[in-house]
Amino acid sequence: MLTSLYLAVGFLQWYEDDKSDRKRQAPLLLIPVKLDRQSAMSRFKLQYADGDITTNLSLQEKLRVDFGIELPDVGDMEDLIPTRYRDAVARAVQEQKRWEVLPNDMVLWFFSFAKFLMYLDLQPDRWPAQQGLAESPLIRSILDDEFRNEPPICGDNDNIDHILRPLDMVHVLDADSSQATAIEEVKRGRNLVIQGPPGTGKSQTIANFIATAVKEGKKVLFVAEKMAALEVVKRRLQNIGLGDMCLELHSSKASKRTVLDQLASTMNLGRPQTSNVERQAAELEAARDTLNRHAAIIHRHLEPSRTTPFQALGELVRLRAASVAPADFELLDATAWTSTELEEKQNLLSDLALHLQELGIPNRHPWRGVQWDVMLPMDIERIVATIPNIVKRLQSLASATAVLARMLHYPSAQTVLDTSMVALFARRLLKAPPMDRQNMADDVWQRPQDIDALLELGTALDECRRHLQGVVTESGWAVEVAKARCDIAAHGRSQ
Secondary structure, three states, X not given: OOOOEEEEEEEEEEOOOOOOOOOEXXXXXXXXXXXXXXXXXXXXXXXXXXOOOEEOHHHHHHHHHHHOOOOOOHHHOOOOOXXXXXXXXXXXXXXXXXXXXXXXXXXXXXXXXXXXXXXXXXXXXXXXXXXXXXXXXHHHHHHHHOOOOOOOOOOOOOOHHHOOOHHHOOOOOOOOHHHHHHHHHHHOOOOOOXXXXXXXXXXXXXXXXXXXXXXXXXXXXXOOOOHHHHHHHHHHHHHOOOHHHOOOOOHHXXXXXXXXXXXXXXXXXXXXXXXXXXXXXXXXXXXXXXXXXXXXXXXXXXXXXXXXXXXXXXXXXXXXXXXXXXXXXOOOOHHHOOHXXXXXXXXXXXXXHHHHHHHOOHHHOOOOOOOOOOOOHHHHHXXXXXXXXXXXXXXXXXXXXXXXXXXXXXXOOOOHHHHHHHHHHHHHHHHXXXXXXXXXXXXXXXXXXXXXXXXXXXXXXXXXXHHXXXXXOHHHHHOOOHHHHHHHHHHOOOO
């Protein structure tokens, strides 16, 4: 009885004993109701919740145990008439002094008997004489002997696919290996406790439990402290078309009429239609074996390196996630490296990385190009003694370079390469032939394409002179051939 809002009709006013001055009042009839309204601005209306009208179970048990008074039960009355029920209660308590029935008192309140029903279930006299509460194997296993210490059907490192065949599994919802193992444990009749934080699939596993048990022809009673737990499992089964196999006995679905309608609907369904189950299971098993072979291959160690393809691919993914650019070189015979050789090379790279962090980029290091393999302490002392003079000379060179760069309108010289370029520029200016300033100001210098063409002709002429050296005399290069070319052009070669 999970409905908690009731309209209490009629009260019993009673005392703990004859000497007590404290009045106690307890409701007699409880009518399940609900509050409803059409909109947020409208008033609430009190409506019957279509549940069973019941008596106050707690009061009924209290009077039976403490006073030996048997209050009438609503279920024993064919036609419930509140006035008649109150009269029956009045007759039952008429021997008690100062007790009276208040027929016109009414209260709208929340009443719950969930814990009371648990209390009743724990009373030994309510259990069969042949099998009492303390003799129940399940209760004894929980409180005394613990669960049977049976070996698990699948170890933590075992492959469950070698134990469970798809044809033997009834998983109406997705199940991972741990959930499938739990389902198989229940299927084999074992008792177990499943624990997990929210979102780990407990309700999904319970739905698989229920479907597996129904398929095996068993009956299942699913109880929970909170209605939300019941609803989520029922909704999961409803979404996959198995809701009709569930009989809801909670909330508004607990009325007699609703229970009868559900039973009739389920009985009229007939036997489920199945086809090609064996073929589909065989196809699933073949696909599963293919995936397992793929997993075995990518986790197989490659000799002699003992590295798996999964490890290699994982390292590539990690490097890409870290924005590491792919290498533009190839490691020769890397697949032939043993694990020891690979570790040695990794150690060398680690040492090199530490040295690079301390020394900086190699091509910018001041000692780059030094050919000495070993430098003794005496050599270091001698070199260190010359450093001050070298620094002084470098400072002088830097100052002179700066002055020369300003004279040549060269950009600021900051490196040794800049110093070399400034010096080269100055040497070329010194070697340049003297030139007339007036000619330097000629407009021809504004036509770089003509200058480039002239340079090409001069270069070609110089190449021809070197090629004809020894064939044409020096005086021949100075002969004026313009007139001869004009005569040849006008009269031909015969004259």
